[in-house]
Amino acid sequence: MKILVTGGLGYIGSHTIVELVKKGHDVVIVDDLSNAQLETLDKLESITNKRLPFYEMNVTDEKRMEALFIQESFDALIHFAGFKAVGESVYKPLEYYYNNVVSTMILAKLCIKHHVAKFIFSSSATVYGDGVAPFSETSPLLRTTNPYGETKAMSERILMDTAFANKGFNPVLLRYFNPIGAHESGLLGELPNGIPNNLMPYVTQVAKGIREKLSVYGNDYDTIDGTGVRDYIHVVDLAKGHVAAVEADLNGANVFNLGTGKGTSVLEIIKAFESENNIKLNYQIVDRRAGDIATSYADVKKAKEVLGWEAKLGIKEMVKDAWYFEKNIK
Template identity: 55%
Template sequence: MSILITGGAGYIGSHTSVELLKAGYDIVIADNFSNSKPEVLNRIEELTGKKFKFYEIDILDRDSLNKVFLENSIEAVIHFAGLKSVGESVAMPISYYYNNITGSLILAEVMAKHDVKKIVFSSSATVYGMNNVSPLTEDLPLSTTNPYGSTKLMIEQIFQDIYVSDKDWSIALLRYFNPIGAHESGRIGEDPKGTPNNIMPYITQVAVGKRDKLSIFGDDYDTHDGTGVRDYIHVVDLAKGHLKAVEKIMGTKGIDAYNLGTGIGYSVLDLVKNFEEATGVKVPYVITKNRPGDIATCFSDPTKALKELGWKTEKTLKDMCKDSWRWQSNNKAGY
């Protein structure tokens, strides 16, 4: 029996694939390389010493997805595949709604056809919107401020409705906070195409000389230093959260949401300072105007994940910085 990982060659997918293989699971990866590189697959095998099946497909292609289920004994799915840039989603809402929602509907339909009713869904803290006060708990009212976040919230609702219609499903909705870091080997990490949308790859690209300086959006927020506060989580801790979620869905039926975060908020300037201290590399930055839709403070309450999944983070902000730098300095041009 295998776990199907859609988007398994991506940043979080690749780290999760490594953790699953290390834990003794058989995996099948499906990815269309829209935001990942084929070399990732070689590195996953190198790090684990294990082989796995791979399909270069788009989950919008129902026939190809069906073939994956016909050719493999799939027991559960971890669903990462989707477009993921907030800014791009504002510029290209049709693409985001079509790709993320239709892809998830086709996946759910093919799963049901093959009587595979266990799924871990890659959701996001964006579903908490702008009006909740941190620390954020899973029972807060949900809302969104951009099409990317709206697709995550809609897919959560789709899975809620699927469970209401068929109580044999077992579903974990994982709401990520801000994943950074890389595998401690420096062999896999975050390799965005074009200009990074996330802060850590931007910091590391400045540090490695690929970009001139970091732009920090706003320094007049109601925080200890005026810059936005976020909950940064090491990608390996996040990957281990998926492992715990798989264990949960294998043994139960139902649907639950879980925050995956550290429960600690750090500002952008805290992150820059910790990176400089951890690596000895200076990161020049400029303060620019606030981005519309950004909130001052956003961090998790991860109590539920500890209580119900037995999961908590282990790595520090310094670890995240060191591992991000090791990845970038060893792979200056990415994969």
């Protein structure tokens, strides 16, 4: 298949491209480089040994996006492009709603107009709000606790309603839990612009001496050690979940959790990183962060049963690969 990957130079998008090319698919990349680096394209071409067409543009530019649809004639779309920092979204809601929701609407419109049936959407476990884990695909979607999560929930509803009104449009909504880790080559990993918003790149930057210390947001949650518990999934496993979704023969709108089904606390991640990499981390406990919940982990039975996919890699591989990537950054 020829597959358009929006946000393809980002963390999850780049790893997914590697797995798509491994399976023989042709990939076209769109990214506005707002949270990605152009050098990632060179690294992707080095890993895949293939030239990958790249277009620098924002997905909300409907005219340019339509010209690309006409030029390339896609069989499928995987939509990663979007702002993704939970904390930042609380303070920049309008930017998040516009960028994340409008881009989804434009892409859905173009897919229908140009007969692209497969639309794989990068959603999030944040759509479950402050409900009770484990979360299954049939869990109620309570009001999300932050604007980022709300943009994902709104986009899901838009895609479901659009699929209902347009037979032959088959979106797959993938609800990620917490991706960490990096490609085994050390060439690809999570490399945010500026100060990291996610846990693992902050951990690795503290370990490398780029940051003085790691802030752990809250130790008074009702969890094993008081710190937040999340379902951490290796980014390569997550990437393979997208390949399974795009290759599946599905009709209408379908929803899948992508996680491991196990929760791990922030302090457990820190201890695993220290143990596996023989490094002591400087961290401090600070106040809770706006928009966070205590515990989130997935029920992953549906993805295994329908897509034939399940996560294979554990926390040890996640923290080792993330550190190997950080050490390779010049």
